[in-house]
Structures are given as structure tokens and as C-alpha cells.
Amino acid sequence: MDRRNFLKASAAGGGLLAAGAGTPAHARGNREVPPEALGLLYDSTLCVGCKACVAACKQANGMPPEFSTEEHLWDTPLDISGRTLNVIKVYRSGSARNKDREQDGYAFIKKSCMHCVDPSCISACPVSAMQKDPRTGVVSYDKDACIGCRYCVAACPFGVPRFTFESATPQISKCQLCRHRWKDGGYAACAEVCPTGATLYGRLTDLKQEAARRLAAKPGAPMVYPRGRLGGPDQSYPGVSAAYVQHLYGEKEFGGTQMVMLAGVPFEKLGYPGLPPVSDASSSETLQHTLYGGLVMPVAFLGLLSWVARRNVKSADDEEDPHHG
Amino acid sequence: MTDTFLREALDAADTVSDRLGIGRREFLRLCAATAATLGLPAGAEAAIAKAVEKAKRPPVIWLHFQECTGCSESLLRAEHPTLEKLILDVISLDYHETLMAAAGHQAEAARKASMQANKGKYILVVEGAIPVRDGGIYCKVGGRKAIDLVRECAADAAAVIAIGSCASWGGMPSTDPNPTGSSSVGEVLGKAVVTIPGCPPNPYNFLATAVHFLTFGKLPEVDALGRPKFAYGRLVHENCERRAHFDAGRFAMEFGDTGHRQGYCLYKLGCKGPETYANCPTIGFGDVGEGNWPVGCGHPCIGCTEKGVAFTKPIHQVAVMKNVVPPLSFPRIVEDQGKTSFASAAALAAIAGAAAGAAAMLARNLGKSEAGRQDAQPPKGE
Numbered sequence: 001m002d003r004r005n006f007l008k009a010s011a012a013g014g015g016l017l018a019a020g021a022g023t024p025a026h027a028r029g030n031r032e033v034p035p036e037a038l039g040l041l042y043d044s045t046l047c048v049g050c051k052a053c054v055a056a057c058k059q060a061n062g063m064p065p066e067f068s069t070e071e072h073l074w075d076t077p078l079d080i081s082g083r084t085l086n087v088i089k090v091y092r093s094g095s096a097r098n099k100d101r102e103q104d105g106y107a108f109i110k111k112s113c114m115h116c117v118d119p120s121c122i123s124a125c126p127v128s129a130m131q132k133d134p135r136t137g138v139v140s141y142d143k144d145a146c147i148g149c150r151y152c153v154a155a156c157p158f159g160v161p162r163f164t165f166e167s168a169t170p171q172i173s174k175c176q177l178c179r180h181r182w183k184d185g186g187y188a189a190c191a192e193v194c195p196t197g198a199t200l201y202g203r204l205t206d207l208k209q210e211a212a213r214r215l216a217a218k219p220g221a222p223m224v225y226p227r228g229r230l231g232g233p234d235q236s237y238p239g240v241s242a243a244y245v246q247h248l249y250g251e252k253e254f255g256g257t258q259m260v261m262l263a264g265v266p267f268e269k270l271g272y273p274g275l276p277p278v279s280d281a282s283s284s285e286t287l288q289h290t291l292y293g294g295l296v297m298p299v300a301f302l303g304l305l306s307w308v309a310r311r312n313v314k315s316a317d318d319e320e321d322p323h324h325g
Numbered sequence: 326m327t328d329t330f331l332r333e334a335l336d337a338a339d340t341v342s343d344r345l346g347i348g349r350r351e352f353l354r355l356c357a358a359t360a361a362t363l364g365l366p367a368g369a370e371a372a373i374a375k376a377v378e379k380a381k382r383p384p385v386i387w388l389h390f391q392e393c394t395g396c397s398e399s400l401l402r403a404e405h406p407t408l409e410k411l412i413l414d415v416i417s418l419d420y421h422e423t424l425m426a427a428a429g430h431q432a433e434a435a436r437k438a439s440m441q442a443n444k445g446k447y448i449l450v451v452e453g454a455i456p457v458r459d460g461g462i463y464c465k466v467g468g469r470k471a472i473d474l475v476r477e478c479a480a481d482a483a484a485v486i487a488i489g490s491c492a493s494w495g496g497m498p499s500t501d502p503n504p505t506g507s508s509s510v511g512e513v514l515g516k517a518v519v520t521i522p523g524c525p526p527n528p529y530n531f532l533a534t535a536v537h538f539l540t541f542g543k544l545p546e547v548d549a550l551g552r553p554k555f556a557y558g559r560l561v562h563e564n565c566e567r568r569a570h571f572d573a574g575r576f577a578m579e580f581g582d583t584g585h586r587q588g589y590c591l592y593k594l595g596c597k598g599p600e601t602y603a604n605c606p607t608i609g610f611g612d613v614g615e616g617n618w619p620v621g622c623g624h625p626c627i628g629c630t631e632k633g634v635a636f637t638k639p640i641h642q643v644a645v646m647k648n649v650v651p652p653l654s655f656p657r658i659v660e661d662q663g664k665t666s667f668a669s670a671a672a673l674a675a676i677a678g679a680a681a682g683a684a685a686m687l688a689r690n691l692g693k694s695e696a697g698r699q700d701a702q703p704p705k706g707e
Contacts, residue, residue, distance in 0.1 A: 048599075048646040049655060052574025068656075078656040090655035109658065193574035195592045196643060225643075227593075235578070235593075237643045271658040 028286050030255030030279050031118040034137035037204035038177060039115060039258030040191060041211055044270070045100045045242035046198035046225060047108040049088060053190035053199055057086040057112075060178055060189035079111065082164030085175045086112040086190055091270050100242060100264025107263060109270040110199060112190070113160045113175035114250060115139050115258035116279065121152035121161055121174075123281035129172070130161075137204070137258050138179055143171040157254060157275060187229050194227065197237075202230030204258050211248045211262055219243035255279030355405045362533040362608065363545065363555050373540045382414070383539055384439050384447040386478055387421040390464050390471040391498040391507055392453030396489040397423050399525035403532060404612040416535065419447070422466075433467045440481060448538065449482035450531075451475060451510045454491040454498045458506030475513055484544055485510065485518040488531055493520035493551070494632035501637070511551065519544045520551040524629035527608055530556040552602065552630075560647060561598035561626050564606040566616070567591065580623075591620060595641035597628030599648075 058065065058075060065075035066083045077084035089111055094104035101107075119139050122130040129146035132139050141161075152161040152172060164170045178188045186192065191201035200207065210230060217223055219241055227235040242264055249267045250257035253275040263270060291297045356370040363369070389397075401408045412418035418425070419439035420432065427435055439447065453471075456463035461472035479485050487510040490496035498507035511518050521531045534553050537545045545553040562568065570576070570590035577585035577594055585591075592599070598606075598620065605618045605626070620626050625641070628634030634644075 049648070050571060050574070052572070052576075055572070056574045074654075076654060078660040087656060089658050091658050108655070193576065195571075195574075195576055195590075237595075237641075238639070239643065269658070 028282055028289070030277075030282050033117050033204060033256060033258075034133070034135055036135050037117075037137040037258050038202070039137075039204040039207055039260065040112075040177075040188060041200040041202070041207040042110045042259065042261045043198050043200070043214065043242075044107050044109055044261065044263035044265070045244065046196045046239075047088065047110070048196055048198070049090065049108045050195060051088050052193045052195060053110070054084075054086055054088055056189040056193040057175075058084070060181060060186075061085055063173075080160065080162055080173075082162045082166065082170075082173045085173060086110065089271065091265055093269075102265050102269065105265070107265040107270060108198075109263065109272070110190075110261070111271070113139060113177075113259070114158050115175075115177060116254060117257065118255040118279035118281045120155035120157060120280045123285055124151040124155035126151065133179075136177075136179075138177045139174070140176045140179060141172050141174055146172060155280070157280065158272075187232075192228060197225045197227035197235075200226060200230060201228065202232075204260075206230045207260060208248070208251065211260060214241065214262060215244055215246055215248065217241040252277045255282065358405050359529075359533055359536045362529045363537055369540075373536055375540075382417040383483075384417045384419045384443045385412075385421075385450060385535075386419055386436060386439060386447055386482075387450045387452065388471075388474060388478060389422045389466075390451070390453035390455050390475070390492075391505070392489060392491045392496075394423055394452070395525040396452045396523075396531075397421070399610075400528045400531060402611060403528035406532075411532065415539075416448075419443075430467070436478075440478065444481045446483050447481075448535065449478050449485045450488055451485065451492045452488050454495050454507035454509065455513045456498075456505035457508050457513065458504070461506075463505040472513055475510060479510075479514050484538055485514065486531070486534060486544075487511065487518050487520045487522075487551070489526055490522045490524045490629055490632075490635065493522035493630075496522075496524065497636045499636075517547075517551050519547055519553065521556075522550075522552060522630040522632075523603065524627075524635060526630070527556070527603075527605065527610060529608060530604070548602075550632075556604045557602045557630065559602065559604070561601045561603050561605055561620070562646075564604070565598050565620060566606055567620060585623060588623075591623070591625040592644070594625045595639070595643060596620065596625035597631070597634050597638070597644045598626045599644045599646045600634055601626055601628040601631045601644075603630045 054077070055075070057063070063083050063085065065072075066077040066081060067074075068076045068078045077087050079089075080087050087110075089109050091107045091109065093102060093106070096104065096106040098105040099107065115138060117137065119130070119132060122132055122139065124130075126149060127145050127147055129142050130139065130152055131142065148163075148170060150161075150163050150172075153159075153163055161172045161174045164173060178186060181187065181189065188199070188201045191199045194200075200210065202210075207230060210226070214223070221241045223239050223241040224236050225239045227237065244262055244264055245266055247267065248260050248262060249272055250260035255278065261267070261272070268274060353370065353374060356373040359373055360369040387397075400411075403411070406415060408424075412421070412424065420436040422432075425432055425435070453464075455461065455471045455475055457472055461470045464471040466474060487493045491498055491507070492510050494509045495503075495507050495512075498505065499509075509520075511520070519534060521534060523530070530553065533555065534545055537543075537553075545555060547553055548557060550557075562571075565571075567588065567590045570588070571592055575584060575587075575589040577589045577591055579585065580594070585594075590596070606620065609615050609617045609621070611617050615621070627640050628638070628644070638644075
């Protein structure tokens with residue numbers, strides 16, 4: 001078969017495929033919340049900034065301390081990293097005198113994996129290193145499957161997966177909701193130690209109910225706050241309802257997350273941007289699956305390329321070597 | 326300067342040692358300990374020694390109203406100086422219902438006589454809350470209502486000190502529903518007084534305040550609630566010996582559990598240390614060394630010095646954190662990390678430039694070599 005005929009055949013075949021190809025892929029939409037989804041409820045108004053959760057997280061996950069001060073005395077991570085899965089940050093404004101006030105106030109905020117309902121890291125992972133448990137919805141990481149491409153690092157809208165660059169055998173670090181502690185009856189260490197119940201562990205449905213109860217209460221009204229694990233041993237204590245921003249972060253953002261948050265300061269100020277209700281994973285996968293559905297677009301594109309190439313090849317052949325071809 | 330002070334102090338000690346019946350060294354130790362409690366600079370013990378040495382002891386009138394005498398009991402257990410030294414030699418305790426020998430009309434007469442003789446010079450100490458409901462009929466001493474007594478005695482006093490939570494802010498008697506209308510000394514007198522809250526207060530907080538008045542002729546610096554700053558300037562939580570456990574997230578969950586036996590933080594058991602201003606963790610109680618205070622013994626602080634905390638909030642209710650501003654050691658929402666220096670930017674630009682140049686040269690040479698090969702090789706047929 002000579003070159004010209006091959007190209008002709010290719011173009012024809014491409015056209016045929018394009019004409020007779022199957023239907024394009026449907027938009028897939030956000031994934032559904034797993035039936036027994038577990039998660040965390042973080043309430044910024046309850047957080048007292050003791051960092052007990054940061055210390056407990058390090059201990060539970062066997063992470064080394066991280067230093068940001070000149071003298072290496074205390075674990076002082078500035079952000080989550082390869083060696084820190086959970087960190088408490090502070091928002092300050094003006095004189096920073098009033099807790100949970102946007103003006104002249106301050107507020108604490110937790111930074112750790114949000115355990116998205118439809119995670120970008122899993123969508124971006126070219127292998128099966130990132131997995132979402134079909135039952136609990138915990139987004140886990142398998143270092144044996146990981147190829148170190150760090151697509152998950154780039155894909156996450158919250159900047160959660162971190163790479164241990166400093167290690168000779170690097171891997172991704174991220175919160176996995178202490179799933180390794182479940183078999184011993186433990187749960188998320190951050191929630192287990194939290195003295196005020198600012199970080200609460202439990203089933204997502206229960207957590208959302210709890211959040212709705214808090215949002216519905218009048219500021220200053222008496223309120224009972226559970227601690228530790230919702231549905232676990234009662235550790236609740238009486239307190240006073242705070243003035244919340246009427247927004248449960250993670251309820252809709254990005255197709256929903258399994259860590260949901262309440263605060264007295266708008267979330268944009270706390271480093272949690274407004275995100276569309278459609279997850280990146282669903283839109284990018286819809287796009288990709290449409291383009292590559294039934295290999296229609298690739299073949300059509302190949303046909304186009306072939307046509308362009310053939311045109312160029314033909315004119316060159318004709319001019320330089322008319323008796324060939 | 327210190328030498329002069331020291332000489333003065335030694336002279337004073339000699340004078341006093343006869344009167345107090347204590348050794349020179351012991352007396353100076355008392356003065357130094359008082360100066361330390363007050364947080365006074367070195368040399369202040371000399372001034373204290375001189376003041377205490379004065380022949381004329383300041384008269385004190387001590388009134389008891391709605392209280393349990395726990396404050397007086399607490400004071401009885403002070404060791405430096407012991408109470409008998411204090412009331413017989415350092416001050417002149419002219420009226421104190423628990424401690425005075427006199428009784429009945431004789432005692433009331435002694436009070437009146439002292440007030441007459443020391444008009445404008447005596448110290449009035451009030452222990453206990455004052456009932457004001459129904460005209461204040463719920464507490465009477467010698468047929469006179471507490472509210473009248475306190476007003477009468479305060480009128481000509483040089484200074485008024487409210488000892489204990491009851492006198493300072495109402496304390497236990499004022500707990501809701503407060504049937505007798507218990508009120509603090511400040512509320513009854515309608516003016517700010519120095520308060521030494523606590524249930525009971527540490528005796529040295531009172532002694533140091535009294536000695537400060539003796540030494541400098543004025544009461545120590547106080548906060549908005551009239552509490553001396555040297556004693557009530559810091560939260561219990563700030564100096565607590567269990568603070569490290571709080572920071573590390575190690576909490577006792579119930580009495581007698583592993584954490585409790587290991588001396589973990591009592592915050593989850595309702596410790597009110599984070600909302601209570603007092604110096605309990607730093608000076609302890611009972612002169613038996615450190616660790617002898619409620620939290621040291623394994624019980625959460627109940628916030629006895631704070632109005633609206635003790636006798637109001639349930640003992641095991643979680644405390645409010647009264648941190649004024651967040652400490653500096655928290656990462657900000659956005660932390661600047663790895664700033665680009667001029668040198669690194671220049672180096673990067675140089676590398677980029679070199680790469681661009683190399684690519685251009687490569688492309689040119691590629692074209693040349695391709696052209697050369699085409700020239701050299703004869704056209705291929707099929």
C-alpha cells in the first residue's frame with residue numbers, strides 16, 4: 001500500500017467512524033453521598049485554639065514535628081504538609097480582641113482533608129492510589145499503588161494532598177480520618193481529644209442535623225454541645241449558642257464534603273473560598289468522557305490531521321518528485 | 326541605696342524583734358515574703374520592715390455578715406506572719422467577732438471607741454455579703470442591720486477591703502434566686518472598694534494588701550473589679566501546672582480514670598481555670614509547698630474568685646476561654662512561604678534565557694543538517 005492510499009483509507013475510515021459512531025457520553029453529575037458516610041463537623045466558634053487536635057493527629061499518624069521557628073522546640077507547622085495532616089490557623093483583623101468577629105476580631109479554623117463526596121484527587125489519579133470507600137466515603141491513599149505524579153496535589157481545590165519532597169521514598173500525605181484506628185475502637189484523633197467538641201466525629205447525616213440545630217438556635221440561647229463522637233458515649237456539656245454565619249460550609253460546595261464547617265466569620269476570610277456546587281471531577285470527567293466516548297473525537301481528529309498532512313505531502317511530492325507516488 | 330535600705334531594715338528588725346517576740350532573721354523573712362507576694366522590687370522588704378516597726382499599729386475593724394467565716398479561718402492558717410502576730414503586733418485588730426475576747430455590748434462599745442479614736446485612719450475589712458431586701462432585715466449584729474453597720478463603719482475608714490467572694494461580689498449567698506438580696510460591699514456603699522475574692526481567698530493576698538497599705542499608705546493597684554493586680558492579674562489557666570497537658574490534648578475524662586491519675590488537664594471535667602483570675606497555681610495554699618490547691622489535688626477549679634462563674638455555672642460545665650487575643654504562634658490563613666529573592670529570580674531568568682537561546686540554535690542547526698543530508702543523499706525511489 002503506498003502512502004497516499006494509506007492516508008486516503010485512514011481519512012475515509014475516520015469519516016466513517018465519525019458518521020456512524022455511538023451516542024456521546026452523558027454529563028455524569030456529582031457523585032452521591034455514600035450511605036454510611038463518616039465525617040467531621042468543625043465549629044469555629046467552639047474552637048479555643050488549644051491545638052490538642054494538631055498534637056493528637058501527629059501522634060495518631062506517627063508524624064514528626066515540623067518547625068517554623070528559629071529554635072526547634074515545639075511543633076509549629078505553618079500549614080498542612082507532608083508531615084502535618086491537620087493544622088489550626090487563625091484569622092485576625094484589626095485589634096483582634098473579639099472572638100468570631102469579622103472586624104477587630106479573630107477566629108480559628110481547621111485545615112485538613114475535607115473528604116469530598118466527589119473528590120478531584122481520585123478523578124485526577126491515573127492509577128488507583130486515591131480511593132473513596134464506597135461505604136464510609138473516606139478518601140484514602142495507597143502508597144503502593146502511587147506513581148508519584150502528584151496530579152492529586154494539583155487537582156485538589158483545598159490544597160490538601162501534600163507530597164513528602166524531603167523523603168528519598170516520597171509519598172502523598174493526607175488525612176484518612178484515622179481509619180487505621182477503627183479496628184481498636186478509635187476514631188478521628190482530632191475529634192477524640194477536642195476539649196470543646198469543636199471537632200466532632202460521626203455519620204455525615206447526624207453531623208448535618210447537629211449543624212442545622214446550631215444554625216437554628218438564637219445567639220446567646222442555651223445549647224448543649226456534644227463532644228467526641230456523635231452516637232458515642234455522652235460527653236456533652238451545656239454552653240451558649242454562638243452567632244453563626246448562616247452557612248454550613250461543605251454542604252453544597254464542590255458537590256459536598258464529608259467534613260462540614262460552621263463559623264462566625266465568613267468562610268472566604270478563613271481561607272475557604274466559595275466553590276461552585278458542581279464538582280470539578282464531574283465537569284472534567286463529563287468533558288473527557290464526551291470527547292473520548294466511543295473514540296469518536298480522537299478518530300475524527302486523526303482524520304483531520306491526516307487530511308492536512310496529505311495535502312501538504314501531496315504538493316511537496318508533486319513539485320519535487322513528479323514521477324513518484 | 327540597697328545598703329541604706331538594708332541598714333534601715335536591720336534597725337527596724339531589732340526594734341520589732343522585741344515587740345513581736347520573733348528573731349531578726351524571721352522578721353526579715355516575713356517582710357521579704359510579703360514583698361515577693363506583692364511582686365515588689367528588691368529593697369522593698371526594708372520599707373516593709375520599717376513600716377511594720379512603727380509603734381502605732383494601724384487599727385482594723387473586721388465585720389462579719391452573710392458568710393461562713395472561711396476567710397478568717399483561711400487567715401488563721403497563715404504562717405508568715407501567723408495570725409496572732411498579725412493581729413496583736415502588726416495591726417491592731419480592734420473588732421473581729423470570731424477572734425475578739427470581748428462579747429455583747431462590750432464588744433460593740435470597743436468598736437465605737439476605736440472608730441472614734443481612729444477616725445479616718447482605720448482599715449475596714451468586710452467579710453460576707455450584705456442583705457438588702459426588705460430593708461436589709463435578714464442580717465443583724467447587736468440589733469443593728471448589716472447594711473447600716475457597713476455604711477456607718479465605712480464612713481470614716483481610711484480604706485475598705487472586702488475579703489472573700491461574698492463581700493467582693495455577693496458570693497454564694499447571692500446565688501439565684503437570692504432570697505435575701507445579698508449584695509457586695511461595693512454595691513452597698515456605691516463605690517469601688519478593694520476586693521480580695523476567693524472562697525476562701527488566699528490569706529497572703531489579703532496580708533500583702535494590708536501590708537502594702539501599711540508600707541506605702543495606699544492600697545495596691547487594682548483591676549476593674551477592685552482586685553489587686555499582683556494577685557488577680559492572670560488567669561489560673563496561664564500559670565497552671567497542668568497547662569502542658571492542656572496544650573498536648575491530654576485530658577482527664579472522669580474522676581479516677583487513667584488520665585486523672587496521671588495528672589492530666591481537668592478542662593473536660595469543667596475546670597474554670599481558663600476564665601478565672603487568681604494566683605492559686607503560683608502561691609498555693611496552706612504553706613505546704615506547691616501543688617496544694619484544688620487543681621493540684623485533682624479537682625477542677627470552680628472559679629471561686631469570679632462573679633458569674635462560681636456558684637452560678639455548674640461545676641462540671643466547660644469553661645469559657647478568656648484569652649484576650651490569640652497568641653502569635655498560630656499560622657495565619659495564608660502564610661507567605663518561600664519568597665522569591667532577586668537572586669533566585671535572576672538565576673531563573675538566566676536559565677530561561679539560555680534555554681531559549683539553545684532551542685533557537687538547535688532549531689537552526691536542525692534545519693541545516695536536514696538540508697545537508699538532503700543534498701548529500703540521492704532521492705529514494707520505491
